[in-house]
Amino acid sequence: GAVVSQHPSRVICKSGTSVKIECRSLDFQATTMFWYRQFPKQSLMLMATSNEGSKATYEQGVEKDKFLINHASLTLSTLTVTSAHPEDSSFYICSAPGLAGGLDTQYFGPGTRLTVL
Amino acid sequence: EDQVTQSPEALRLQEGESSSLNCSYTVSGLRGLFWYRQDPGKGPEFLFTLYSAGEEKEKERLKATLTKKESFLHITAPKPEDSATYLCAVRPTGSSASKIIFGSGTRLSIRP
Numbered sequence: 001g002a003v004v005s006q007h008p009s010r011v012i013c014k015s016g017t018s019v020k021i022e023c024r025s026l027d028f029q030a031t032t033m034f035w036y037r038q039f040p041k042q043s044l045m046l047m048a049t050s051n052e053g054s055k056a057t058y059e060q061g062v063e064k065d066k067f068l069i070n071h072a073s074l075t076l077s078t079l080t081v082t083s084a085h086p087e088d089s090s091f092y093i094c095s096a097p098g099l100a101g102g103l104d105t106q107y108f109g110p111g112t113r114l115t116v117l
Numbered sequence: 118e119d120q121v122t123q124s125p126e127a128l129r130l131q132e133g134e135s136s137s138l139n140c141s142y143t144v145s146g147l148r149g150l151f152w153y154r155q156d157p158g159k160g161p162e163f164l165f166t167l168y169s170a171g172e173e174k175e176k177e178r179l180k181a182t183l184t185k186k187e188s189f190l191h192i193t194a195p196k197p198e199d200s201a202t203y204l205c206a207v208r209p210t211g212s213s214a215s216k217i218i219f220g221s222g223t224r225l226s227i228r229p
Contacts, residue, residue, distance in 0.1 A: 004160075034216070043204065043221040044161070093160045104208070105151050106217060108160035 002028050002098035006109035013084055014117055021079045021112045023094030029074035030096035034106060035067075038091045050077040050094075084116045119144045119209050123220035130195055130227050138190040138223045140205030150188050151217065152181050153204040161204055195227045 003026040013019050023033055031052045036044040048069055049057040056069035066088075068080040081088050091113055095106035120143045130136055142150065149168050153161035165174040167183040174181045178199060180191045190203055202224045206217040 006160075041224070043219050046216070049216065091158075095160075105149070105163060105166060107163060108153075111158065111160045113158065 002026075002096065002107040004094065004096050004107050004109040006094055006112050008112060009110060010113045010115075012115045012117065015085050016083055018080055018082045019084055019114060021081075021092055021094075021114075023077045023079070023096075023109055025075045025096045028096070028098065030077075031074060032097055033071060033077040034095045035069060035077075035079050036093045036095065038093060038111075044093065047079075052077075081114065084114070086116045089114055089116045119207070119218050121205055121207055121218050121220035123203075123205050123223050125223060126221070127224040128226070130192075130225070132196060132227055132229050133194045135191070135193045135195070137192070138203055138225070140188040140190070140220055141186060142188070142205075142207045144207055144209040144218075146210030148208045148210050150183055151206045151208070152179075152188070152190055153206065155202045155204055155222070157202075164203075192225070195225075197227045197229050200225055200227045 005024045005026055007022045011019055033050040035047045037047050038044050046059050047062045050069045050071040052071045052074055058064050071077040091111050093108055093111040095108045097104045098107045122141045124139045149166050151166055152164040154164055155161040165181040170185045172183050178193050182189045202222045204222045205220040208217045
């Protein structure tokens with residue numbers, strides 16, 4: 001299957017600072033990537049769809065100015081959490097589409113644990 | 118509204134005790150149903166794709182089946198290393214760019 005990496009795997013920051021998370025497709029090109037957020041013992045919540053060369057599409061209730069997404073190349077999408085606050089602490093996971101059994105599914109990165117103090 | 122519901126929320130089994138996880142879905146049309154495994158602190162790992170009612174897929178101790186309303190993930194003689202959260206997701210017809218809808222998952226714990 002396709003390989004997706006994320007960096008950093010874990011980050012701790014002070015309230016009010018901005019944090020950038022990178023998502024890379026290692027062995028394939030991805031014109032689309034997805035960003036999810038996951039709280040403890042809960043499922044994945046889709047935040048936005050990242051589109052190479054154009055604006056991201058955000059899900060209802062997700063603040064565009066708070067979560068900045070840039071998909072500048074076919075292998076890299078970044079999520080910047082701006083002016084982070086403790087309530088932004090969560091597990092952030094990206095994914096990229098790939099074929100599995102002839103149908104598009106999503107391959108996930110290992111996730112980034114964000115803790116805002 | 119497209120929806121995916123998984124049950125039970127959590128399941129504790131003894132090693133070797135077989136069981137099944139359920140995924141019920143409501144979609145206007147189904148392009149595919151996926152099963153993923155997620156270990157704590159990691160991203161989901163793809164397991165299976167199912168397309169149509171009656172289809173089955175197997176991998177080691179896991180077997181996934183699909184009907185028109187639900188999917189089951191059967192686990193036979195599980196081992197402690199099978200402990201994880203199992204996520205079900207569907208891709209409705211007409212969904213854009215590989216967008217899929219996840220269920221809330223079943224946390225499976227296998228005691229030695």
